[in-house]
Amino acid sequence: MNALHELRTVRPSSVDDATRALAESGAQALAGGTDLLPNLRRGIGAPLVLVDLGAVAGLAGIDVQPDGSLRLGAATTLAALAGHPSVRADWPVLAKAASLVAGPTHREAATLGGNLCQDTRCVFYNQSDWWRAGNGWCLKYRGDKCHVVVKSDRCYATYHGDVAPALIALDAGVEIAGPGGMRTLPLAALYVEDGRQRLTLSSGEWLTAVVVPPSAGWRADYAKARIRDAVDFPLAGAAVALRRDGHRIAGLRVAITGTNSAPLVVPTLGVVGATWDAESAAVLAKAVQATANVLATTVAPVRYRRRMLLALVRRLVDELWNEG
Numbered sequence: 001m002n003a004l005h006e007l008r009t010v011r012p013s014s015v016d017d018a019t020r021a022l023a024e025s026g027a028q029a030l031a032g033g034t035d036l037l038p039n040l041r042r043g044i045g046a047p048l049v050l051v052d053l054g055a056v057a058g059l060a061g062i063d064v065q066p067d068g069s070l071r072l073g074a075a076t077t078l079a080a081l082a083g084h085p086s087v088r089a090d091w092p093v094l095a096k097a098a099s100l101v102a103g104p105t106h107r108e109a110a111t112l113g114g115n116l117c118q119d120t121r122c123v124f125y126n127q128s129d130w131w132r133a134g135n136g137w138c139l140k141y142r143g144d145k146c147h148v149v150v151k152s153d154r155c156y157a158t159y160h161g162d163v164a165p166a167l168i169a170l171d172a173g174v175e176i177a178g179p180g181g182m183r184t185l186p187l188a189a190l191y192v193e194d195g196r197q198r199l200t201l202s203s204g205e206w207l208t209a210v211v212v213p214p215s216a217g218w219r220a221d222y223a224k225a226r227i228r229d230a231v232d233f234p235l236a237g238a239a240v241a242l243r244r245d246g247h248r249i250a251g252l253r254v255a256i257t258g259t260n261s262a263p264l265v266v267p268t269l270g271v272v273g274a275t276w277d278a279e280s281a282a283v284l285a286k287a288v289q290a291t292a293n294v295l296a297t298t299v300a301p302v303r304y305r306r307r308m309l310l311a312l313v314r315r316l317v318d319e320l321w322n323e324g
């Protein structure tokens, strides 16, 4: 670990003040710090100003709205999300995904906004400064070469967040503050499949809240493959939301993580309207294979992660179908 480089921290108390602070050149948001600070201690990133979002009024909170949707402030901790009675009752997939992030002490500090906006990861990137220097750095930071896909002009570092796929399967949207005002977009559109750029946020923009539609009629679940049963990122993960109508699939949303530079939606049109049998399982498996691009960005073998992803999706749909 390196000593932290010299930087300034500011602690705004309103959304407007935070937006002004984040619009400054070299500014970066700091939430729970469980992703950002280990990276900075490894010499990854050199923000001049950290904008601590912890004192922004109204940024933490879980509210069920009159229309039945769920509004989650970006500074809500994962522990609060995992333990909230309404979330556990009506959006259990969300409570589950939050409860599977890292370990209990991380989840007390870690926030929803930080989880969704966490950096992408790679064996050539999440290393000490001297290790990366000895390897000639990499395309994601300070270097000009990708060591995973040599000769590539884009970075393949992988997104390993647990909560985003669950929220994408629930069709959640995000609220974004920025110098141009507030805007909303579907959560899936927050991400770009490039390990270096990773988010579609413009300069000075940041996440203030997540809105999840009412869950009526849908059943959803999330599962992740990891080596240890705690404090481990998903090597591959999947969230599935399913609506069953008698003998047919009335709706199906599948989102994956730990495989690509972004959490991705798997196209399911080929199985919606059909019954869930070996034929539709094969169609869905093909769609998962076509979406996932598992590369050697972690120490776990690529083949294992690919096979686990297929097994997780199959198991989740089987269970949701049978429960429905």
Ligand SMILES: Cc1cc2nc3c(=O)[nH]c(=O)nc-3n(C[C@H](O)[C@H](O)[C@H](O)COP(=O)(O)OP(=O)(O)OC[C@H]3O[C@@H](n4cnc5c(N)ncnc54)[C@H](O)[C@@H]3O)c2cc1C
Pocket: 028, 029, 030, 031, 032, 033, 034, 035, 036, 037, 038, 053, 074, 075, 078, 100, 101, 102, 103, 106, 109, 110, 111, 112, 113, 114, 115, 116, 117, 118, 119, 160, 161, 162, 163, 205, 206, 207, 208, 231, 232, 233, 234
């Ligand atoms: C040992 C260990 C194990 C871990 N295991 C997992 C795991 O299993 N699953 C998992 O998903 N994560 C895991 N993590 C990563 C991290 O702990 C979590 O993703 C956590 O939720 C990050 O939230 P935070 O509030 O601490 O974010 P921070 O570290 O404060 O910020 C993370 C990033 O998001 C940006 N950011 C923060 N808030 C906002 C906002 N409101 N708007 C825009 N940008 C913002 C920051 O600038 C930074 O780039 C692990 C971390 C460690 C150290």
